[in-house]
Amino acid sequence: xxxxxxxxxxxxxxxxxxxxxxxxxxxxxxxxxxxxxxxxxxxxxxxxxxxxxxxxxxxxxxxxxxxxxxxxxxxxxxxxxxxxxxxxxxxxxxxxxxxxxxxxxxxxxxxxxxxxxxxxxxxxxxxxxxxxxxxxxxxxxxxxxxxxxxxxxxx
Numbered sequence: 001x002x003x004x005x006x007x008x009x010x011x012x013x014x015x016x017x018x019x020x021x022x023x024x025x026x027x028x029x030x031x032x033x034x035x036x037x038x039x040x041x042x043x044x045x046x047x048x049x050x051x052x053x054x055x056x057x058x059x060x061x062x063x064x065x066x067x068x069x070x071x072x073x074x075x076x077x078x079x080x081x082x083x084x085x086x087x088x089x090x091x092x093x094x095x096x097x098x099x100x101x102x103x104x105x106x107x108x109x110x111x112x113x114x115x116x117x118x119x120x121x122x123x124x125x126x127x128x129x130x131x132x133x134x135x136x137x138x139x140x141x142x143x144x145x146x147x148x149x150x151x152x153x154x155x
Contacts, residue, residue, distance in 0.1 A: 040092075
């Protein structure tokens, strides 16, 4: 075990959680994506920085609520779905994403005090087209490509 002063000096990647939210609004079903207000702007899976005092799955639930207004239930059978740790995955620096799959409940709406805007439900066909077109920020296209393959909807 390292001494406390060694831990304080150790530099580590920043930990984040992302949530692939499966949602059905009664007429359409698919995946919820958000638009980022801050750099890098663009379409993304809802998520954010891990917070002290929360487990990663608790953080994922909190971020989903803040960015989409939805209550979510994390899929326990696949918790977490995948971990993405490529140092180049985020232009802001070395971020490690722990991605979850969750079912969304409630009314889809934008968060008030968040960097996410316009949470939107996309069908799996639309998600596939966004992934193929390279329209997502970070490595979220790769994460969703893995998700689509897991669901038997490979690209």
